[in-house]
Amino acid sequence: MGLGHYAQLLSRSNRTQLYLIKLHIDRYYDDPNLDTCSLIARHALSSATVIRLFKSEYGYTIRNYCIQVRLRHAHRLLTEGQLSFAEVYLLVGYNNENSLRKAYKNYVAQLDGSKRF
Secondary structure (H helix, E strand, O other), X not given: OOHHHHHXXXXXXXXXHHHHHHHHHHHHOOOOOOOHHHHHOOOXXXXXXXXXXXXXXXXXXXXXXXXXXXXXXXXHHHHOOOOOHHHHOOOOOOOOHHXXXXXXXXXXXXXXXXXXX
C-alpha cells in the first residue's frame, strides 16, 4: 500500500477523533469541568494538532464550540422553558449566574445581528 493510502486512513482516524470530541461536548455540555485539556487528553494526537484540526473541521475552537452548545441550550431553556438565569446556569455547565448572563448577552446580540442581514 502506498503512502497516499496511509495518509487517507490517518485523515479518517483524525476525523473520527474530532467527531468523538464534538459528540462528547454535545452530550456532556452541562459538566462544568468540561475543558479543552480533558477532551484532548483522551486522544493520541498533540493538543496543537487537535485544536487546529477541530477548528478546520467545525469552524470553532473546541472551547468556543463548547460555549456555543451551552448557550444554545441556555437560550432554549430561557425562551421555551420560561426558566430564570438562576435556574439555567447549572443546567448548562456554567459555574455562576453572572458568567452565563454575560455570555448570553453576547450570544443574543450575535443572533440579533445575524437576523438583520
